[in-house]
Amino acid sequence: EGFEEITYECLNILRSRKVPFVVAANKIDKIPGWVEGEFRPFAEAIKHQPPHVQRRLEELVYNIVAKFEELGFQADRYDRIRDFARTVAIIPTSAKTGEGIPDLLLVLAGLSQRYMLKRLYVSDVPAKGVVLERRDVMGLGSVIDVIIYDGVLRKEDSIVLGGMGGPIVTKIRSILMPKPMDEMRDPEDRFKSVDEVVAAAGVRIVAQGLDDAIAGSPIFSARSQQDVETAIKQVSEEISKIRITTDALGVVVKADTLGSLEALVSKLQEMGVPVRLADIGKVSKRDVVEATITREKDAYRGVILAFNVGVYPDAEHEIESRGIPLFKSNVIYRLIDDYLDWVKKKMDEEKRQTLASLILPGKAQILRGYVFRRSDPAIVGVEVLAGRLKPGYPLMNAKGRRLGTIMQIQEQKKVLSEAVAGQAVAISIRGDVTIGRQVDEGDYIYVDVPPDHIRLIKEKFADQLSKPELELLKEIIKIKRASGRYM
Known part of the structure; x- marks a missing residue:
């Protein structure tokens, strides 16, 4: 299936934390014609494959290598690598048949021993670990x-x-480990009780007071009151770095584990998105x-981002009644992208609405022989030379004198909402204007853009105007300055 969204998400996290990794290219058993063999090393399994299967495998591995190269990584099949410090190892595997799993374990063990030897040393000290998840088990609560990654965990x-x-x-009641060849998350939950576990190991701990345990939390074992006090301080410090409560005008973030919360908050902060909670x-x-x-002061930040979590019923009612935007996803980067896309669309829409409320530049020429009424209101035929004319737009002559306001625009007896460059239309002008006095046939007339609109257009909407419209705006500013109506 190749690279998926979750793949890119994992790679971004690994890259940002500078974590070495290997790639398990799974599902080789799905290659048409693959000859299966249970738990065979890949080096042996590949020898039993027909030529066309080997060629197809080469193509798939090459695609992975090419994709990694696009992302800035050097990668290759593990049995062709000479320098594992510079090249990401790709191990073809099958979770179904177990093929390639011995190779995967071998590479992981070899790399760990080669580059992490000092960190693999385990002493007889209280255990350190990470909580994967909390669950309710019938008969155990x-x-x-x-995952215990350092030290020794004892039942007492x-x-x-x-x-x-x-x-x-809390005190440990039981330490449970999977029986041989049994998975930790096997629904049959076939575990055996042990008195002691040495790192590194995955275990299930039974104890009282675990109802509110946080997935992703650090966990420490303690053998004295001093150990307990030290561990409390360490846990508090680590969690306080990730859980945020501030008065900042920022988004609200909820996640299922501390790890995902940390990754989500880190990415938001990296992108300049403030976090309130x-x-x-x-x-x-x-x-x-x-x-x-937050929304009362910043509509773009008054939202909730929920990663892989649900919503309480009373919160659903409040979200609906208050109209708070809620973004939900089980992929971090999709969640952030959905939010940023929403912000962009909202900003674009508000920009369009603001732009639509502004009086934009326009220039027209009164056509000779097309004066239908000289005043109150004046009705004339014009050709729009640049920009646009709209009902409600104020007009001025070439000397900057206000003429009046456009009442209506018609083209062949059809009422228009606007007329743009190139159109010949009839307009009615309400105001202190008489054709033949303030303005005459053949004269140019301009939209009298208010000074505050001019400033707003120049500061925020210049990119929305065409080059001819920007040139026309400069011409209008020049006329208004000459008449003393623009500073």
């Missing part, structure tokens, strides 16, 4: 699935981890209130 230890209301301190869990009524406060 709330449990947490954890206390643990400290992040909770929705602050650090959670960032927290874990479903969108709540409080979040809606915070977004409402």
Whole structure:
């Protein structure tokens, strides 16, 4: 299937954190004609494939290499790499048959031993880890699935981890590990109880008070009161860096884990989007209130971004009644793109509305022989030479004297909302004007653009006008300055 949105998201996070990685090019068993063999190393499996299968595999690997090159990475199939420090290793695998998995584990182990040897040392100290998720298990209550990456976890230890209301301190009741050949997330939950776990390992911890445990939270084991106090401080400091509550005029961000929250907030800040509140869990009524406060002063920031979380029923009602924009997605970059696209469309629409409310430059010539009425109102035939004329636009002559306001525009007895350059139309002018006095046949007339409109056009909407319209605006400014009506 190649690169998907989630692939780009992961690569961006890995690149930003400078994390080394390898690529598991999965589903090789789906190549038409692939000869399967359970848990074979790739180097062996490829020898059993027909030539056309090998060619197709080469094409698919080449596509991955080419895509990585586009993204600024050097990559190749793992068995062709000489310098793993400079080249991303691609390991063809099949999660279904297990083919290539031995190679994947070998490369991971080899790279870890080669480049992370000092960090692989494990001492007999209290365990450190990360909470993957919290779940309810029948007969056990709330449990947490954890990766222990350093130290030793013992059944008699206390643990400290992040909770929705602050650090959670509790005693371990059970440490459960998957039985051999059994997956951690297997729905049958076939685990065995152990008294001690040495890093690195994935375990399930049973304890009281885990209902509000936060996925992605750091977790520490403690064997003394001093260990507990130190761990509480560490957990509080790490979580406070990610969970944000400020008075800033910014967006409200909710996510399912601390890791995804950190990635989302980091990306928003990188793109210059301020964050007012960032927290874990479903969108709540409080979040809606915070977004409402921001929207009163900044409509573009008064929104809620929800990554992989739901919305409480009372919050849904508040969102609907208050009209707060809610953006939801399970892909970080899609979520941000949806929000930024909305901002752009909203800004473009407001810009169009503001531009439509402005009086824009226009120039026309009164056609000889087409004076239908000389005054009150004057009705004449004109040719629009540049810009546009609209009902309600004020007019002036070439000396800057105000003539009046356009009442109506007609073309062959059809009423128009505007006339643009190149059109010949009839206009009625209400005001202090008499054809033959203030203006005559063959004379040029101009839209009398107000000074504040001129400034706004020059500052914000110059890119919306054509070159002839900008030249005409300069001409109008010159006429108004000469008559003392523009400073």
